[in-house]
Amino acid sequence: MDILLSALFSSPEDEKYVLDCMAYFMILMAACTFVCLLFVDASYGRYASSKYGFLVNAKLAWFVQELPAFLVPVCLLMWASSAKSSLLANQLLIAMYLCHYTQRALIYPFxxxxxxxxxFLSFFLAVVFCTYNGYMQIRYLSHYADYPADWVTNPCFIAGSVLWLLGWLINLHSDHILRNLRRPGESGYKIPRGGMFEYVSAANYFGEITEWAGFALAGQSVHSAAFAIFTTVVLGSRAFxxxxxxxxxxxxxxKTRKALIPFLI
Structure with a gap:
């Protein structure tokens, strides 16, 4: 993997520059997506429409589209060597990312x-995003993120890690509630109740946004911030x-339940 990437970039500085540009481009895309979603709903789930291409089975779509977010980082970590990936702060941030996508790619779809x-269009864009983001996050953390030796005791890292864990648990619990809304043989939509659904309509999205906000706080990089911003734009729009x-x-x-943030909006 290092040999392949060395052939693409003439120096580590060049690759670092590309990773930075990828992050800024993701922020730009978040702004463009925000404007687009003011006029249309993201076309999947209850808003799915065949005008955006042929329809892909839900389980297959979730599995295939999320898989690059897991496989690309794993390949980068297995076949690329770097001293950065042995540092504790880097390892913990990589673990946060992989913990989410192990569940999202290998467990959730089934x-x-x-x-x-x-x-198909929504499915294809999700595959592109997961590939793009998986490379950007893990390549940066495994090769270029340079944290002080005591970064894991920094208040930002501790607060971000706690926030990530809280968001991850909320996301898992909310997905569990949604899966169990209907009894076997039942169809149609029901009002979700319990957990954070008592406070917001999109508890699962609130959890995932909280996760990546914590990840960004702990990582303190434009790459993690770009991911958090993009996630907030896409899932926030869907929540409303x-x-x-x-x-x-x-x-x-x-009537007291809010859309995304408890007691606020």
Whole structure:
């Protein structure tokens, strides 16, 4: 892997520059996506439409589109050597990333019950994003992130790690609630209840946004910040769409429940 990447970049400084540009480009794409999502809902799940391409089975789509976010980092770590990847702060940040995507790529797709097919365009864009982000995050952390020896005791790292863990647990628990809304043989939508769903309509998205905000706080890099910003834009927009949809569909939907951030919005 190092030989291949050395052939693409004339020096480590060149690759670091490219990684930085990738992060700034992701922030730009987050801004563009924010504008686009003011006018249309992301076309998957309950908003899926065949006008964005043929429909892909939900389990297959989730598995294939999330897999690069796991496989690309694993390949980078297995076949590329660097002293940075042996440092504790770098290892813990890499572990946070891989912990999420091990669950998201290798476990979550096979727990889906039913699930609406995904339009090919949404599926393809997800594959591109997961490949792009997987390379950017892990290549930076394994080769270029330079933290002080005592960074793991820094208040930013500790607070970010706690925030990441809290978000990860909320995300897992919220997904569990959503999977178990219907009994075997039942169909249709129901009001999710329990956990963070008592406070927000999109508890699973709140958890994932919290995860990557914590990751960015702990990592203190433009790369982790870009990921957190992009995630917030995409999932935040979807959370507000879900909230409006629930209010329109259910007359008894809890009026005190917010869309994304408890007690605020």
């Amino acid at each position: 727990l889906i019950r039913g699930g609406k097919p995904t339009p 769409s879900h909230h409006k949809w629930y209010l329109a569909k259910f007359e008894d939907y809890p």
